[in-house]
Amino acid sequence: MDTLSKLTILADAAKYDASCASSGTTRRNSVSGGLGSTESAGICHSYAPDGRCISLLKILLTNFCMFDCAYCVNRVSSNVRRARFSVEEVVNLTLDFYRRNYIEGLFLSSGIIRSPDATMEMMAEVARALREDHGFRGYIHLKTIPEADPDLIARAGRYADRLSINIELPSGESLAQLAPEKSLPKIRNSMGFLRERIEGAKEERRVIRSAPRFSPAGQSTQLIVGADDARDAAILQTGAQLYSNYRLKRVYYSAFSPIPDASARLPLSAAPLVREHRLYQADWLLRFYDFSLTEITGAMKDGMFDPAIDPKLAWALANRAYFPVDINRAPKEMLLRIPGIGVRAVKRILAARRFGALRLEDVKKLTTSIKKVMPFISTPDFSPGALTDDAKLPAKLKPRQLDLFA
Amino acid sequence: MTLRLEPPEDGDLAAWWRLALGARAAGLRPDQVIWQAPETADLFAAPVTVVPSPLLPSPVAPDEALIPLSEAATHLIETVVLHSSETRFALAYRLLDRLAARPALIGNPADPDIRRAQGLAKAVHRDMHKMKAFVRFRSVATPQGERFIAWFEPDHHILEATAPFFRRRFAAMHWAILTPRKSAFWDGKTLSFGLGARREDAPTEDAMETAWTAYYAAIFNPARLKPDAMRAEMPKKYWRNLPEAKLIPGLIETAAARTGEMIASGPTTPNRRIVPYQPQTKTRPS
Numbered sequence: 001m002d003t004l005s006k007l008t009i010l011a012d013a014a015k016y017d018a019s020c021a022s023s024g025t026t027r028r029n030s031v032s033g034g035l036g037s038t039e040s041a042g043i044c045h046s047y048a049p050d051g052r053c054i055s056l057l058k059i060l061l062t063n064f065c066m067f068d069c070a071y072c073v074n075r076v077s078s079n080v081r082r083a084r085f086s087v088e089e090v091v092n093l094t095l096d097f098y099r100r101n102y103i104e105g106l107f108l109s110s111g112i113i114r115s116p117d118a119t120m121e122m123m124a125e126v127a128r129a130l131r132e133d134h135g136f137r138g139y140i141h142l143k144t145i146p147e148a149d150p151d152l153i154a155r156a157g158r159y160a161d162r163l164s165i166n167i168e169l170p171s172g173e174s175l176a177q178l179a180p181e182k183s184l185p186k187i188r189n190s191m192g193f194l195r196e197r198i199e200g201a202k203e204e205r206r207v208i209r210s211a212p213r214f215s216p217a218g219q220s221t222q223l224i225v226g227a228d229d230a231r232d233a234a235i236l237q238t239g240a241q242l243y244s245n246y247r248l249k250r251v252y253y254s255a256f257s258p259i260p261d262a263s264a265r266l267p268l269s270a271a272p273l274v275r276e277h278r279l280y281q282a283d284w285l286l287r288f289y290d291f292s293l294t295e296i297t298g299a300m301k302d303g304m305f306d307p308a309i310d311p312k313l314a315w316a317l318a319n320r321a322y323f324p325v326d327i328n329r330a331p332k333e334m335l336l337r338i339p340g341i342g343v344r345a346v347k348r349i350l351a352a353r354r355f356g357a358l359r360l361e362d363v364k365k366l367t368t369s370i371k372k373v374m375p376f377i378s379t380p381d382f383s384p385g386a387l388t389d390d391a392k393l394p395a396k397l398k399p400r401q402l403d404l405f406a
Numbered sequence: 407m408t409l410r411l412e413p414p415e416d417g418d419l420a421a422w423w424r425l426a427l428g429a430r431a432a433g434l435r436p437d438q439v440i441w442q443a444p445e446t447a448d449l450f451a452a453p454v455t456v457v458p459s460p461l462l463p464s465p466v467a468p469d470e471a472l473i474p475l476s477e478a479a480t481h482l483i484e485t486v487v488l489h490s491s492e493t494r495f496a497l498a499y500r501l502l503d504r505l506a507a508r509p510a511l512i513g514n515p516a517d518p519d520i521r522r523a524q525g526l527a528k529a530v531h532r533d534m535h536k537m538k539a540f541v542r543f544r545s546v547a548t549p550q551g552e553r554f555i556a557w558f559e560p561d562h563h564i565l566e567a568t569a570p571f572f573r574r575r576f577a578a579m580h581w582a583i584l585t586p587r588k589s590a591f592w593d594g595k596t597l598s599f600g601l602g603a604r605r606e607d608a609p610t611e612d613a614m615e616t617a618w619t620a621y622y623a624a625i626f627n628p629a630r631l632k633p634d635a636m637r638a639e640m641p642k643k644y645w646r647n648l649p650e651a652k653l654i655p656g657l658i659e660t661a662a663a664r665t666g667e668m669i670a671s672g673p674t675t676p677n678r679r680i681v682p683y684q685p686q687t688k689t690r691p692s
């Protein structure tokens with residue numbers, strides 16, 4: 001089979017992984033030799049018609065796999081066409097794409113062939129060849145196989161900018177049912193191991209500048225939404241635990257999407273993309289807005305997000321005693337709680353109000369929807385009066401038509 | 407008294423500073439200066455005195471001792487100068503004047519000049535970012551070795567400011583980025599700028615584009631069609647210079663049918679015997 005046909009099969013098999021980040025690693029360039037650079041922000045070199053950023057060459061080394069994860073197109077019991085890249089083919093594709101400015105680097109994942117160790121070893125070899133034989137300074141993300149030997153995982157971490165282990169299902173029971181060869185304790189073990197090595201390497205480099213790096217952009221994972229019957233609250237809780245236990249850089253939520261050659265153990269329909277969208281919004285509230293998990297889940301109904309309103313607005317509607325917030329006097333924490341006002345708008349409010357009181361007109365310029373903001377704020381020239389506590393407020397703020405995510 | 411100053415060449419920040427600081431040293435207030443190239447001068451406007459730039463006091467470097475500008479202020483002014491708006495020089499010169507007198511002003515997004523400057527700066531930064539993203543090199547074999555050439559059409563005067571990014575990233579390659587206004591060249595040692603070019607001056611194909619477009623088609627998930635989200639980040643104006651973009655209409659058109667087929671075909675049963683996975687037995691103690 002030629003490289004082009006392999007590329008088609010092995011990119012097709014890789015598209016169910018949502019991660020495409022290429023930021024947050026060490027700054028490098030090739031002025032003193034080699035090829036490539038990484039700067040503070042990652043770059044999306046293209047966008048597919050699914051709206052997703054294309055930043056990395058995202059492929060599988062092979063889609064042959066010994067495991068039988070029901071949600072996966074590569075599972076051993078699927079009849080999909082199989083292909084297998086050589087190490088050299090992946091290296092050359094990465095370099096050829098990179099030189100033409102198509103990509104920031106490589107995201108390599110793989111089905112498990114021969115054994116978890118043999119597979120992990122080949123993946124690490126791709127990264128090693130890129131770094132050592134070709135002086136590649138671009139971004140490398142390697143999927144880690146939790147069943148592989150820790151020494152091999154450690155090897156991968158020396159060459160990669162990021163490692164990830166996809167947990168995919170939010171509970172041990174679902175995992176046992178849908179991915180029988182995988183084990184939650186093993187996944188957690190490996191995540192713990194990665195955390196230790198990542199933090200250890202950072203610590204060491206603080207003392208010894210030349211100490212080796214280890215996955216400097218940290219580790220991430222993915223959870224599938226809608227492949228099992230886990231509710232939004234349970235998924236969000238798993239995500240929150242992963243952040244705090246393993247210091248993950250990112251948890252990706254991926255709405256279950258129908259695959260060719262589906263397994264009878266799975267729903268045949270796609271999970272609504274709005275679920276995934278609400279989970280990302282809630283995830284942001286946890287990480288950048290100082291919300292606690294219980295605050296968010298407390299505003300849910302039966303552990304599910306309201307598809308019609310975002311989780312911040314849902315919280316505000318359920319906690320109206322905190323509002324209206326005085327734009328000119330409230331502390332930062334309270335400004336962050338106003339629906340329709342984001343982190344950047346809060347920064348600008350804090351900066352601008354040192355020059356004089358902000359009026360409703362000024363707030364209007366900081367938001368895309370003043371209608372959503374008004375019930376929750378007051379300014380010298382505006383007070384929402386009874387609107388804040390109006391029983392009909394939720395209905396008034398619900399969009400008449402669901403957005404494109406529905 | 408109103409003076410007409412000939413604006414510096416687009417993208418040339420050093421020339422801008424020489425002019426602006428010269429004008430300041432000459433005591434010119436923002437309302438006394440009109441930034442206008444001779445060929446665009448309005449013949450019917452009130453008569454103005456034209457000051458050829460060499461007559462301004464000797465060139466001064468943007469020296470902190472002369473004008474106490476913060477790094478953020480310098481950066482904002484420079485970014486405004488790179489915008490293609492006709493009023494960019496007037497705004498930049500006014501900002502220079504106001505920020506020198508009141509450095510704290512830069513933190514006030516409610517000020518109309520600051521807000522306008524931030525708006526222009528945002529557009530310039532976006533343009534620079536999109537240039538880093540959407541430049542597509544095409545490889546050409548020459549007797550001297552492989553050369554990489556790209557054609558790009560920026561909205562603003564950002565080529566000079568963005569070229570160093572490509573130098574850092576592709577230092578070992580010999581490359582050229584051609585744009586209508588100017589072109590950038592890197593020969594492995596020096597970054598230089600030359601005349602503008604035309605689309606036809608760049609190569610029209612590259613052998614790797616077959617693989618790249620195949621990748622683009624394969625990585626797209628038809629079950630998640632969201633063309634508006636794509637267009638928001640990759641507006642149509644860029645498509646003509648992106649080899650993968652010619653696939654977009656077809657991918658969008660067939661997406662629903664492909665998804666429907668996946669669902670309609672239902673679950674499948676394996677067409678060969680499946681050997682259950684047996685974990686390897688570790689020989690080493692863990």
Ligand code: SF4
Nearest residue numbers: 065067069072075111
């Ligand atoms: S181990 Fe990975 S590639 Fe193999 S079936 Fe499971 S999810 Fe798919």
